[in-house]
Amino acid sequence: MEGRVHQVDDSHRVMTPQLDMPERLLLGPGPSNMHPRVRQALGMNEVGHLDPRFIGLMNESQELLRYVWQTDNRFTIPVSGTGSAAMEAALANCVEPGDVVLVGVNGYFGERLCDMASRYGANVRRLEKPWGETFDPEEIAIGLETHRPALLGLIHAETSTGALQPMTGIGKLCREFDCLLLLDTVTSLGGVPVFLDRWHVDISYSATQKCLSCPPGLAPLTLGDRALAKLNNRKLKVANWYLDMSLVGKYWGQERTYHHTAPINMNYALREALRLIAEEGLWDRWEKHTANAEMLWEGLADLGIGCHVEKEFRLPSLTTALVPDGVDSKGVCAFLLQNYNIEIAAGLGQLAGKVWRIGLMGFNSRAENVLLLLAALKKALETCG
Amino acid sequence: MEGRVHQVDDSHRVMTPQLDMPERLLLGPGPSNMHPRVRQALGMNEVGHLDPRFIGLMNESQELLRYVWQTDNRFTIPVSGTGSAAMEAALANCVEPGDVVLVGVNGYFGERLCDMASRYGANVRRLEKPWGETFDPEEIAIGLETHRPALLGLIHAETSTGALQPMTGIGKLCREFDCLLLLDTVTSLGGVPVFLDRWHVDISYSATQKCLSCPPGLAPLTLGDRALAKLNNRKLKVANWYLDMSLVGKYWGQERTYHHTAPINMNYALREALRLIAEEGLWDRWEKHTANAEMLWEGLADLGIGCHVEKEFRLPSLTTALVPDGVDSKGVCAFLLQNYNIEIAAGLGQLAGKVWRIGLMGFNSRAENVLLLLAALKKALETCG
Numbered sequence: 001m002e003g004r005v006h007q008v009d010d011s012h013r014v015m016t017p018q019l020d021m022p023e024r025l026l027l028g029p030g031p032s033n034m035h036p037r038v039r040q041a042l043g044m045n046e047v048g049h050l051d052p053r054f055i056g057l058m059n060e061s062q063e064l065l066r067y068v069w070q071t072d073n074r075f076t077i078p079v080s081g082t083g084s085a086a087m088e089a090a091l092a093n094c095v096e097p098g099d100v101v102l103v104g105v106n107g108y109f110g111e112r113l114c115d116m117a118s119r120y121g122a123n124v125r126r127l128e129k130p131w132g133e134t135f136d137p138e139e140i141a142i143g144l145e146t147h148r149p150a151l152l153g154l155i156h157a158e159t160s161t162g163a164l165q166p167m168t169g170i171g172k173l174c175r176e177f178d179c180l181l182l183l184d185t186v187t188s189l190g191g192v193p194v195f196l197d198r199w200h201v202d203i204s205y206s207a208t209q210k211c212l213s214c215p216p217g218l219a220p221l222t223l224g225d226r227a228l229a230k231l232n233n234r235k236l237k238v239a240n241w242y243l244d245m246s247l248v249g250k251y252w253g254q255e256r257t258y259h260h261t262a263p264i265n266m267n268y269a270l271r272e273a274l275r276l277i278a279e280e281g282l283w284d285r286w287e288k289h290t291a292n293a294e295m296l297w298e299g300l301a302d303l304g305i306g307c308h309v310e311k312e313f314r315l316p317s318l319t320t321a322l323v324p325d326g327v328d329s330k331g332v333c334a335f336l337l338q339n340y341n342i343e344i345a346a347g348l349g350q351l352a353g354k355v356w357r358i359g360l361m362g363f364n365s366r367a368e369n370v371l372l373l374l375a376a377l378k379k380a381l382e383t384c385g
Numbered sequence: 386m387e388g389r390v391h392q393v394d395d396s397h398r399v400m401t402p403q404l405d406m407p408e409r410l411l412l413g414p415g416p417s418n419m420h421p422r423v424r425q426a427l428g429m430n431e432v433g434h435l436d437p438r439f440i441g442l443m444n445e446s447q448e449l450l451r452y453v454w455q456t457d458n459r460f461t462i463p464v465s466g467t468g469s470a471a472m473e474a475a476l477a478n479c480v481e482p483g484d485v486v487l488v489g490v491n492g493y494f495g496e497r498l499c500d501m502a503s504r505y506g507a508n509v510r511r512l513e514k515p516w517g518e519t520f521d522p523e524e525i526a527i528g529l530e531t532h533r534p535a536l537l538g539l540i541h542a543e544t545s546t547g548a549l550q551p552m553t554g555i556g557k558l559c560r561e562f563d564c565l566l567l568l569d570t571v572t573s574l575g576g577v578p579v580f581l582d583r584w585h586v587d588i589s590y591s592a593t594q595k596c597l598s599c600p601p602g603l604a605p606l607t608l609g610d611r612a613l614a615k616l617n618n619r620k621l622k623v624a625n626w627y628l629d630m631s632l633v634g635k636y637w638g639q640e641r642t643y644h645h646t647a648p649i650n651m652n653y654a655l656r657e658a659l660r661l662i663a664e665e666g667l668w669d670r671w672e673k674h675t676a677n678a679e680m681l682w683e684g685l686a687d688l689g690i691g692c693h694v695e696k697e698f699r700l701p702s703l704t705t706a707l708v709p710d711g712v713d714s715k716g717v718c719a720f721l722l723q724n725y726n727i728e729i730a731a732g733l734g735q736l737a738g739k740v741w742r743i744g745l746m747g748f749n750s751r752a753e754n755v756l757l758l759l760a761a762l763k764k765a766l767e768t769c770g
Contacts, residue, residue, distance in 0.1 A: 002551050002552065002553060003579075004578070006578070008455065009455055012449065012452035012457075013449075013663050014445065014663065016445050016449075016656070019426045019429060019656060021429050021432050021653070024430065026433060031433065031434065039428050042428055043425075043428040044404055045406050045407070045418070046409070046411060046418060048730075049601070051409065060399065063397050072396075072397075080470070081466045081470065081627060083645070083646065084646075085627045085645075088625070088626055088627045118622075119625065120624070164387075166387050193387060193391070195391050198391055216646040216647065216648050217465070217648030217651050237503075238504070239505070240473070240504065240624075240625055241469070242466060242628075258733075260467045261467050261468065261594055262601065263601050263602030264416060264594075264600055264601055265427065265600040266600070266602050266648070275401050278399065278400065278401075282393045343433045
């Protein structure tokens with residue numbers, strides 16, 4: 001066989017010890033810790049991606065995703081990548097070159113939507129608000145009137161700012177202006193109320209590693225009828241083969257045509273994560289997230305720490321806590337990680353140095369985690385303040 | 386909180402039983418079964434994607450990927466998607482609109498390269514051979530001379546045909562013609578000799594679920610200096626945000642800048658899979674793949690089953706076995722799955738109905754698996770013949 005003449009070069013053959021990761025409590029902007037039952041599912045024996053048993057699992061996960069999103073959309077699948085892959089899939093499939101795309105930019109992920117849309121030839125327009133604020137329906141209406149976009153993109157739960165975008169009335173406005181509504185539910189799905197169909201959302205995506213409490217590696221995507229019509233009537237092929245939903249949809253649809261090899265074990269994990277939500281019930285899960293977030297906010301106030309976002313628009317799954325004057329925000333993160341194996345994150349972009357980002361997502365939204373974090377933060381402030 | 390006025394719709398809240406997957410022996414074109422140690426690593430407690438402990442793991446995996454590819458390429462990373470995502474990353478980053486891209490098309494995955502390259506605006510030219518044959522250096526030279534491509538794409542191990550492309554001399558030809566050489570090593574990496582640097586390959590990618598014996602969900606990618614120069618001198622942004630290696634490279638490089646959340650647990654699994662190869666040694670691993678493939682080929686001959694590919698060009702990791710006249714190829718696959726939990730695959734495209742595709746990849750390349758498969762095939766032929 002070819003290659004027999006060559007010597008194998010061992011210079012990169014490093015010998016590494018057995019994998020040994022610390023037990024971190026992940027209370028940052030994601031990933032969150034997976035539920036123990038998700039871990040069990042993740043390690044189950046693989047089957048093939050066209051195995052009849054795997055196809056059965058695909059149907060179950062699709063149905064459960066419809067439940068957590070509160071949608072009847074037939075096209076509801078986990079994309080084989082992380083959240084940003086599904087964000088990109090949403091735009092790649094539903095935007096054609098020259099389309100006006102209006103993006104609500106009030107944080108880091110709105111910026112990302114603009115960058116991605118521009119790569120697919122969109123004429124990107126920005127509706128801007130300071131980081132931490134949200135858009136009201138009047139502002140949206142003016143934006144639609146001014147720009148007449150083919151698509152409006154909003155971030156439901158801005159992981160960079162901790163703000164929750166109210167959705168009442170926006171979907172109807174978009175229909176009046178014959179505009180597709182895209183909603184990023186990465187940090188809301190499974191943690192705070194999402195009613196896609198009632199809100200007339202046409203396109204949404206999320207990620208497994210936030211309020212679904214599953215490891216990162218899959219990203220749910222759902223397309224309503226108006227989005228599918230746009231996809232089916234494209235003049236040009238989707239400029240992205242891996243994320244071309246006209247092809248991927250045939251694997252997840254009736255045809256079961258091979259497109260790419262689905263991440264089998266990650267799909268086991270996602271099914272179990274969704275199953276846990278179906279058992280708990282969305283209503284109880286949302287209430288739990290709210291109650292634990294309020295416990296956090298009160299505890300922070302007792303420590304003299306405020307929140308960046310007004311209470312009305314504050315996201316229960318991700319809190320941006322204001323760093324007190326004179327405190328080294330990154331120093332506190334490092335202290336918590338090194339001393340207590342707790343991960344929280346520093347601010348991003350405009351909020352760098354100004355806030356900490358504290359996530360209470362899915363399985364991690366538990367009173368004992370709030371208590372521990374508050375006690376640990378108290379120690380950190382005494383040490384790093 | 387918004388949504389409190391709505392009732393939760395329970396119509397998609399299906400109650401599903403505990404996940405229970407059969408113990409399949411995966412001897413098709415992939416996925417192959419993971420090694421038990423990989424399974425253990427997969428389930429380990431998550432840490433954050435910017436955790437210092439995860440960054441240490443990233444460095445180890447990159448170094449071990451260099452070993453299995455036999456390359457010194459600094460840019461060597463696992464892409465956060467399956468094999469096709471890395472194929473697309475290779476093209477999206479190294480092809481600019483208008484570039485002439487010459488693809489060796491002698492199977493299904495050469496066709497895929499053509500489709501993907503065209504979506505990035507390439508002027509695609511095809512060098513064709515019947516499915517199951519390979520290209521010799523003279524044919525490549527004529528192709529380079531005729532088309533003067535910016536990039537030549539070849540499939541090292543064609544999973545659809547079972548042919549192994551000889552590489553001696555091709556890289557030097559590409560340098561003479563100032564052409565980048567892209568080599569798909571999806572079904573060869575970790576199973577048959579690959580010497581990227583000796584072969585002067587500029588761009589290569591693979592997948593975790595073949596000879597690396599890790600679940601699907603990550604896809605190694607490596608870019609040499611000439612490929613990086615092409616990327617760094619692009620006139621336009623990469624038309625794909627998720628796979629833009631000028632951004633992803635900053636997360637895997639010195640900067641550690643957040644791009645997307647890496648699939649943490651899949652990266653645990655990949656590290657362990659690579660560690661197993663480093664322990665075994667490439668040479669022994671390749672020899673094992675050859676020995677077990679030869680045992681399979683001899684056993685098939687004893688059953689009156691020939692191979693589609695001439696022995697000289699036959700791939701040890703994936704055999705295309707000729708379906709005897711009058712035998713229902715899909716019926717045999719179903720029989721093996723239903724009766725013995727063994728997965729092999731039917732032919733794809735031009736070879737549909739004509740061959741079975743039998744994989745002996747990584748951990749699954751074991752004498753006991755060959756013995757079992759041959760015994761099971763004998764039973765299947767008696768029943769389905």
